[in-house]
Amino acid sequence: MNETLQQTSPFLRACRGLTTDYTPIWLMRQAGRYMPEYRAIRAQHSMLEVIGTPELAAEVTLQPINAFGLDAAIIFSDILPPLIGMGFHLEFAKGEGPVIYNPITSPADVAVLRTPSAAENMGATLAAIRLVTAELTPRNIPLIGFAGAPFTLASYAVEGGGSKTYSKTKALMYTAPEAWDQLMRKLVIVQAEYLRQQVVAGATALQLFDSWAGLALGVQDYVRYVQPYNTMLFAELADLGVPVINFSGGTAVYFPEVVACGGDVIGIDWRLPLDVAWEMAGIDKPAQGNLDPVALLTEWPTLRERVDDVLVRAAKVRAAGGAPHIFNLGHGILPNTPVDNVRRLVEYVHEATAR
Amino acid sequence: MNETLQQTSPFLRACRGLTTDYTPIWLMRQAGRYMPEYRAIRAQHSMLEVIGTPELAAEVTLQPINAFGLDAAIIFSDILPPLIGMGFHLEFAKGEGPVIYNPITSPADVAVLRTPSAAENMGATLAAIRLVTAELTPRNIPLIGFAGAPFTLASYAVEGGGSKTYSKTKALMYTAPEAWDQLMRKLVIVQAEYLRQQVVAGATALQLFDSWAGLALGVQDYVRYVQPYNTMLFAELADLGVPVINFSGGTAVYFPEVVACGGDVIGIDWRLPLDVAWEMAGIDKPAQGNLDPVALLTEWPTLRERVDDVLVRAAKVRAAGGAPHIFNLGHGILPNTPVDNVRRLVEYVHEATAR
Numbered sequence: 001m002n003e004t005l006q007q008t009s010p011f012l013r014a015c016r017g018l019t020t021d022y023t024p025i026w027l028m029r030q031a032g033r034y035m036p037e038y039r040a041i042r043a044q045h046s047m048l049e050v051i052g053t054p055e056l057a058a059e060v061t062l063q064p065i066n067a068f069g070l071d072a073a074i075i076f077s078d079i080l081p082p083l084i085g086m087g088f089h090l091e092f093a094k095g096e097g098p099v100i101y102n103p104i105t106s107p108a109d110v111a112v113l114r115t116p117s118a119a120e121n122m123g124a125t126l127a128a129i130r131l132v133t134a135e136l137t138p139r140n141i142p143l144i145g146f147a148g149a150p151f152t153l154a155s156y157a158v159e160g161g162g163s164k165t166y167s168k169t170k171a172l173m174y175t176a177p178e179a180w181d182q183l184m185r186k187l188v189i190v191q192a193e194y195l196r197q198q199v200v201a202g203a204t205a206l207q208l209f210d211s212w213a214g215l216a217l218g219v220q221d222y223v224r225y226v227q228p229y230n231t232m233l234f235a236e237l238a239d240l241g242v243p244v245i246n247f248s249g250g251t252a253v254y255f256p257e258v259v260a261c262g263g264d265v266i267g268i269d270w271r272l273p274l275d276v277a278w279e280m281a282g283i284d285k286p287a288q289g290n291l292d293p294v295a296l297l298t299e300w301p302t303l304r305e306r307v308d309d310v311l312v313r314a315a316k317v318r319a320a321g322g323a324p325h326i327f328n329l330g331h332g333i334l335p336n337t338p339v340d341n342v343r344r345l346v347e348y349v350h351e352a353t354a355r
Numbered sequence: 356m357n358e359t360l361q362q363t364s365p366f367l368r369a370c371r372g373l374t375t376d377y378t379p380i381w382l383m384r385q386a387g388r389y390m391p392e393y394r395a396i397r398a399q400h401s402m403l404e405v406i407g408t409p410e411l412a413a414e415v416t417l418q419p420i421n422a423f424g425l426d427a428a429i430i431f432s433d434i435l436p437p438l439i440g441m442g443f444h445l446e447f448a449k450g451e452g453p454v455i456y457n458p459i460t461s462p463a464d465v466a467v468l469r470t471p472s473a474a475e476n477m478g479a480t481l482a483a484i485r486l487v488t489a490e491l492t493p494r495n496i497p498l499i500g501f502a503g504a505p506f507t508l509a510s511y512a513v514e515g516g517g518s519k520t521y522s523k524t525k526a527l528m529y530t531a532p533e534a535w536d537q538l539m540r541k542l543v544i545v546q547a548e549y550l551r552q553q554v555v556a557g558a559t560a561l562q563l564f565d566s567w568a569g570l571a572l573g574v575q576d577y578v579r580y581v582q583p584y585n586t587m588l589f590a591e592l593a594d595l596g597v598p599v600i601n602f603s604g605g606t607a608v609y610f611p612e613v614v615a616c617g618g619d620v621i622g623i624d625w626r627l628p629l630d631v632a633w634e635m636a637g638i639d640k641p642a643q644g645n646l647d648p649v650a651l652l653t654e655w656p657t658l659r660e661r662v663d664d665v666l667v668r669a670a671k672v673r674a675a676g677g678a679p680h681i682f683n684l685g686h687g688i689l690p691n692t693p694v695d696n697v698r699r700l701v702e703y704v705h706e707a708t709a710r
Contacts, residue, residue: 334522
């Protein structure tokens with residue numbers, strides 16, 4: 001991996017706990033529907049076409065980098081496509097979100113799932129990473145690779161799409177614990193190799209998304225049915241030489257158990273103030289977050305007040321001996337976010353934190 | 356209110372912290388689609404027809420009471436109908452859940468909302484309560500009245516239905532705090548009077564449902580935009596002479612703030628074990644909950660293991676000087692729940708806790 005980038009990128013330095021001239025910022029789902037450039041591409045191509053065409057995925061990845069002074073890019077993809085090569089028929093239905101037409105309904109469905117290599121399964125994304133890093137490395141901007149955590153992927157594979165109750169997923173884990181174990185282990189294998197290949201292709205950081213674990217599970221179920229697999233997966237990534245961000249949603253109530261899974265940087269959703277989360281989990285790692293994405297729908301005075309709150313809390317942690325802060329949202333950017341608010345946010349975080 | 360019922364009903368005794376011969380049990384959404392008798396009625400009548408026809412609402416309320424040995428009935432209705440008289444056009448669309456065709460989109464929409472009396476707005480439900488209590492009081496079974504908490508109702512009124520991000524609701528509270536205050540105060544007025552009239556009609560306990568607050572809001576927003584109104588509402592109910600249950604979902608991470616709002620009994624969702632919640636919030640009130648509704652989809656050995664876990668934790672709290680336990684789910688019963696599991700659950704809780 002690129003030595004100069006490691007030394008000079010504020011984002012990568014902060015990930016390793018080193019000092020930076022200002023607080024680095026990137027935004028989850030920064031390449032997305034709120035940008036007119038993105039909507040123009042999506043008017044011509046489906047979600048899976050953009051992800052499956054390296055040139056398009058690279059172009060979309062670069063759109064927010066060229067529009068705003070962000071400190072890191074994240075490869076344009078989605079958490080779900082790795083399921084396709086495992087045997088799932090996935091589609092992004094218009095206005096309905098992702099649909100899986102052949103969800104898991106029995107242990108036998110788990111037994112037949114394949115564990116394809118990333119080259120076979122996600123070759124277009126790996127190619128897009130090579131295109132993007134060829135462009136960004138000379139500009140001294142790192143690229144984040146990512147994948148969905150096993151539980152979040154399993155929930156889509158069992159429910160056949162989004163869910164409010166996760167009842168099928170939980171019924172499978174409760175009634176067929178061996179099939180659940182097999183499913184989670186297959187996902188660990190597929191995702192570990194996929195993340196590893198993203199680094200080989202040029203990604204200089206990784207993020208694991210466990211977006212739904214905390215909305216679906218209480219602490220006892222998390223510890224029994226999720227934590228062991230996330231721990232395995234982080235262990236598989238430990239020798240890659242790039243920082244790994246451990247992001248999860250809705251897990252604030254058992255945050256120490258989430259942090260214990262691993263990762264070099266802890267992503268914090270918007271439900272818990274940074275300093276409270278930090279103290280609760282006794283975090284000794286850099287923290288990333290955690291502006292509520294809804295704040296970006298408001299006028300600048302309200303938005304700035306909320307950004308200041310995040311910055312003040314991060315400074316408080318730092319003053320108390322805590323590690324550096326990477327500014328981000330607590331969840332993905334909303335499609336109806338005004339572009340000007342994003343521009344202003346990025347500039348403001350840099351200015352307000354310049355040391 | 357009926358003195359004999361107050362003295363002899365295990366549910367009402369537990370609500371007041373008194374000893375009982377066994378742990379009382381009722382189930383959120385116990386009258387619902389999992390029962391063939393219920394589906395037979397709904398095949399002939401829409402949701403709003405059943406709610407709006409006292410005889411039908413009473414019949415549906417009594418179905419689970421006649422099928423199982425439950426310790427309390429809850430009047431059949433929904434949290435949303437009180438919005439109709441305030442000026443909202445509400446429909447329960449087939450397979451899509453509730454839809455509000457004229458959601459709030461500006462402060463002006465809040466200003467024109469009415470605050471009708473319960474007699475005018477929810478007369479059919481009040482009449483159903485009179486029918487049900489005439490039947491149940493001689494059988495020594497109490498009836499629970501209920502209403503949605505202001506935030507949960509406001510979220511539907513602003514989003515126009517269910518939501519995953521609550522972004523419109525939060526944008527309103529952030530950008531128009533005065534309109535938010537006006538909306539929440541109007542909801543407090545309407546709901547306080549509605550709950551009061553339910554007691555006048557015969558309800559011998561009340562439950563306030565803040566089902567979505569914890570999924571939508573972080574602790575800072577909860578304290579600023581929700582807690583004051585829930586506190587007002589509980590204060591309005593304090594002189595009614597019936598126990599009030601404070602139930603909320605997804606609020607485990609700021610449970611002390613939720614408990615501080617008021618109520619005589621604390622409802623605990625399935626995300627946090629009973630004893631952990633109890634300790635976290637320093638609860639000195641009876642607690643209700645908190646079996647994960649998904650457990651009812653499993654076979655009896657798995658289900659019993661999970662029921663035992665709840666009972667053991669409740670006993671632990673009791674042994675440590677805590678107040679009595681009312682068995683319930685941590686959220687509403689799921690439509691695909693086997694009826695036999697419900698029967699077995701009710702019997703088992705009574706047998707296992709017989710003192």
